[in-house]
Amino acid sequence: MNNAYVIGHISVKNSEMWAEYRDRVPATLEPWGAELLLRGKLVAVLGGAHVHTDTVVIRFPSLDAVSGWHASAAYQALIPLRQMAADVDLLTFEE
Template sequence: MTAYVIGNITVKDPDKWAEYRSLVPETLVPWSGELVLRGTRAKVLSGHYRHTDTVVIRFPDSDSVANWHNSPAYQALVPLRTQAADVDLVTFEAD
């Protein structure tokens, strides 16, 4: 079952965030992750949304998500991510 990672992001340091963003795609390759969307908030249509950016990544299944997230390659980027932005990552399985 296809799984998605959605990141809701508030950028703190644009330069570090740009560096982090440039390094993430190569960590997706072993797990067949595909970057679907990288976007900045255009307009809140309903409710409250505190973040500035969003990312959506598609994976073949939940195991691939877990393997990517726990991989040494991605975990090596987590300290940079933490310095660059406040990020809430969630995963969903598609029906």
Template sequence: MSRAYVVGNVTIRDAEKWAQYVAEVPATLTPWGGEILLRGRQAALLAGQAPHRNLVVLSFPDLDSINRWYASAAYQALIPLRDDAATVDLAAYEA
């Protein structure tokens, strides 16, 4: 069965606001079958360039679930907090 993923590359600017955002995101994932697979900080750069030092990987049942999660009122309400706290590049992938 295929899955879909959101990969976020992150540069945190305000640790307190980021912590608040991180605490509130999981509740927005549940209705869409989403889960956090990884939150991490870069340990070493092995090749290429990586302008962001932090990474998050979310897993969803399918691309439609990602789109519904991202467009949901619950997640949309968190975007201003996210954008105040960090620079975030998000991309969706199908596997």
């Protein structure tokens, strides 16, 4: 089974709401065996174009775990907060 990764490219619209969202996400990851690998701010674009200022990388043990997490009631409850707090492009990759 291959690891899967969720990568979020983020432009924060409301820092207080974003902080609340960020604080609540880790509890939604635990049941799925996910690990938060990176929460970072963009330093430089070395090629091409990138519109977002922040990035998050989360490792999951499988694509099924990604699907389960994203569809879970715990994470679905946070999506409205995420949408108010930031513009987010959320992508999944498999190793």
